Amino acid sequence: MRLYGASCGATPEESYRDFLTTLAQVSGIETPTHADRAWMDRQRKKGSNGDWTHPHDPDAKITKDEGWAHALGA
Numbered sequence: 001m002r003l004y005g006a007s008c009g010a011t012p013e014e015s016y017r018d019f020l021t022t023l024a025q026v027s028g029i030e031t032p033t034h035a036d037r038a039w040m041d042r043q044r045k046k047g048s049n050g051d052w053t054h055p056h057d058p059d060a061k062i063t064k065d066e067g068w069a070h071a072l073g074a
Contacts, residue, residue: 020032
């Protein structure tokens with residue numbers, strides 16, 4: 001599931017790659033490479049429970065994605 005809005009800054013019309021390219025350009029990198037975009041992704045602030053509230057479930061929390069292996073019993 002992809003989240004849009006204030007937490008990630010991307011719009012539905014904008015790909016994640018375009019979003020990272022825009023972040024890099026705003027920070028002063030005119031023509032960002034793949035490595036520049038990867039660095040921007042690692043450096044940007046990720047969402048936190050203090051910054052986000054689910055509109056219909058105030059008890060919902062942001063969790064780290066650990067992959068599906070545990071859910072599949074592997």
